[in-house]
Amino acid sequence: xxxxxNWPLWEVFVRSKAGLNHRHSGSLHAADAEMALEMARDVYxxxxxxxxxxxxxxxxxxxxxxxxxxxxxxPANDKIYRHPTFYDLxxxxxxx
Amino acid sequence: MAExxxxxxxxxxxxxxxxxxxxxxxxxxxxxxxIRQISQHAHSExxxxxxxxNWITRAPSLTRKVALLAKVQDEAGHGLYLYSSCExxxxxxxxxxxxxHSGKAKYSSIFNYPTLTWADIGAIGWLVDxxxxxxxxxxxxxxxxxxxxxxxxxCKEESFHQRQGFSIMxxxxxxxAEQKRMAQDAINRWWWPALKMFGPSDSDSEHSxxxxxxxxxxxxxxxxxxxxxxxxxxxxxLLGCEVPDPDLKFNESTGHWEMGEIDWxxxxxVVKGKGKCNRQRLKARKGAYDKGExxxxxxxxxxxxKRQRKAxxxxx
Numbered sequence: 001x002x003x004x005x006n007w008p009l010w011e012v013f014v015r016s017k018a019g020l021n022h023r024h025s026g027s028l029h030a031a032d033a034e035m036a037l038e039m040a041r042d043v044y045x046x047x048x049x050x051x052x053x054x055x056x057x058x059x060x061x062x063x064x065x066x067x068x069x070x071x072x073x074x075p076a077n078d079k080i081y082r083h084p085t086f087y088d089l090x091x092x093x094x095x096x
Numbered sequence: 097m098a099e100x101x102x103x104x105x106x107x108x109x110x111x112x113x114x115x116x117x118x119x120x121x122x123x124x125x126x127x128x129x130x131i132r133q134i135s136q137h138a139h140s141e142x143x144x145x146x147x148x149x150n151w152i153t154r155a156p157s158l159t160r161k162v163a164l165l166a167k168v169q170d171e172a173g174h175g176l177y178l179y180s181s182c183e184x185x186x187x188x189x190x191x192x193x194x195x196x197h198s199g200k201a202k203y204s205s206i207f208n209y210p211t212l213t214w215a216d217i218g219a220i221g222w223l224v225d226x227x228x229x230x231x232x233x234x235x236x237x238x239x240x241x242x243x244x245x246x247x248x249x250x251c252k253e254e255s256f257h258q259r260q261g262f263s264i265m266x267x268x269x270x271x272x273a274e275q276k277r278m279a280q281d282a283i284n285r286w287w288w289p290a291l292k293m294f295g296p297s298d299s300d301s302e303h304s305x306x307x308x309x310x311x312x313x314x315x316x317x318x319x320x321x322x323x324x325x326x327x328x329x330x331x332x333x334l335l336g337c338e339v340p341d342p343d344l345k346f347n348e349s350t351g352h353w354e355m356g357e358i359d360w361x362x363x364x365x366v367v368k369g370k371g372k373c374n375r376q377r378l379k380a381r382k383g384a385y386d387k388g389e390x391x392x393x394x395x396x397x398x399x400x401x402k403r404q405r406k407a408x409x410x411x412x
Contacts (some may be wrong), residue, residue, distance in 0.1 A: 004395060009183070024175060026246070027180045027188060031158075032399035043176050046169065047253070066119045 010036040012043075014050035022054050030055075030063040104145050110311050117183040117242040126310055129303065130240055132152060132201070133312065135192040138178035139203035141338050143196075143377050145171045148220060149210040163260045164217065170257065174250045181242035197382050205363065206293050208371030215275075217283035221261015222281075223290035223328065230252050230324045231294065234258035243312075260332065269335040276336075283332065284340040290328075291355065292363045294321040300360075322352060329353045 007029040013022035020087040025044040030036035045053070064072055080086050089096065102121045107115060116122055145168045152168065155161035179189050195201035206224055211217065232254070235247040268279035295317040297300055307313035332339050342357030365371070 005393075007392065007396060026177055026249075027183070028176060031395035032402065035395065042169075043173050046166075046173060058363070063119065066117065069119075069227070 001078075007031050010021075010055045011061060011081075012036070012040040013054040013056070013057050015045055016049055016050040017051055022052065027058060033057075107309075110309075111237045113123065113239075113311075114216035115244065116239050117241045125214050125306070126312075127185050127308070129307065129312065130245050131182060131192075133307075134178055134182040134185070134243055135187070135195065136202050136204075138175045138182060140207065141171045141197045142177060143203045143207045143381060145175075146380055147207055148217060149207070149372070150211050151214060151217050154214070154342045155217075160264070163185060167221070167257050167260060173189055173244075174253070177246040177249055178243075181240075181246045184242045192383065193315065196386065199369070199378070202367065203377075204293060205366040205371060206289050207377060208366050208373045209285065209289055210372050212285075214280060215265070215278040216286070218261050218264030218268060218279065219286040221257050221259075221283035222265050222331070223255040223261075223286050225254060225261060225326060226292070227290045227293040227324055229258060230320050230327075234320075235312075237314060239311040263338075267333055268335055279335065280337050283315065283335075283337050287340050288359065289361075291321060291325070292358060292360075294318070294324065296360065296363075297358075325353045325355055356373075 008031075009027055010030055010033075011027050012025045013021045014025045025040075025090070028039050028043055030039050033055055037039055040053045040055055072074065076082075103123055106116070106122055106126075109120075116126075148164060148168050148171075151160060152164055155164050182192060185188055192201065196203065206227075211220070220309075229251065232251050236244055236251055238244045238247065246352075265279055270276075271279075292379045298304060298316045298318045301317055304313065304316060308316075319384050329339055329344070341356045343354075345354050346352075348353050352358065366374070369375075
């Protein structure tokens with residue numbers, strides 16, 4: 001690993017149009033948040049892909065561990081009563 | 097879990113077209129292969145700016161100039177998407193760049209040829225970007241998520257590159273006698289190097305079989321080269337230009353074009369550093385990096401100063 005002091009890594013999220021969520025576009029290196037925003041504009045929105053950009057330093061993101069994926073998401077697997085199709089209703093019932 | 101079991105889970109995912117993401121377990125060799133391939137791909141995008149940048153200030157019209165600027169800017173962007181996806185594999189950006197500068201990592205040999213006339217810019221867009229697209233489209237389905245996502249973005253942007261190149265070729269091929277001569281001359285010089293971009297023949301390609309099994313690679317070098325040939329020969333004829341291959345012929349029974357022998361010795365020579373521009377390209381890259389060091393340091397120092405000032409004003 002290099003011992004030089006490098007620009008930190010930032011994750012870039014772009015809202016492609018009003019009404020949609022910001023979505024992860026990729027990452028880049030920048031000295032600070034302002035520079036990260038300017039660079040994100042040039043790197044990820046050269047063809048009007050966005051109306052709004054978020055940048056966040058990559059080290060600030062806490063991610064779930066893929067090895068714990070099963071135990072983390074398992075509790076939702078057996079709760080079929082959370083879905084509308086679980087409830088059997090007579091055909092006569094309309095608009096439900 | 098034992099390594100053998102982890103490897104089986106990994107291969108099952110790959111076989112079932114489930115993408116591998118950065119924090120998932122992966123075999124060391126898969127990680128290494130990807131770091132090698134993605135970083136070299138990134139280097140190629142960055143070094144690839146150099147032959148074309150040569151013509152930005154010499155473009156024949158303002159329209160051609162802004163288009164070329166946009167294309168070169170895209171290539172910088174493509175290099176950055178790729179460096180970022182490479183970094184998800186746990187390697188620092190600086191280390192990959194150091195490997196380029198030391199000669200340990202390669203970039204596509206195609207960028208070691210000089211751009212002598214404006215027609216070269218046309219030929220590069222048409223043939224070099226054409227071959228790159230042919231290589232990159234299957235990479236959009238690569239098993240490694242971040243690489244696949246970067247390639248989708250790159251491919252979306254790159255079709256403009258090829259079209260602007262062909263549009264330059266069309267103009268030149270239908271221009272004055274001198275312009276036609278330049279167009280043909282550029283084709284003569286770029287045709288074979290473009291075909292070589294697909295890499296060695298399948299029988300001599302050292303990484304192919306494993307990469308196919310890992311679904312990093314979807315088609316063999318020779319398959320992609322053939323597709324490119326079938327697509328490009330008619331385009332060359334449309335320009336009214338000649339394909340610089342005396343042995344080229346159309347096989348009626350297979351419906352495919354057949355090319356003459358590729359001079360692989362020339363290819364390996366360029367890979368090994370004996371191309372016309374190898375030294376010049378590396379020198380330009382190293383120079384840009386070294387001369388930019390004070391800017392990177394200053395930006396970091398300024399960011400730190402701002403952070404401290406802000407902290408002090410909050411405290412006060």
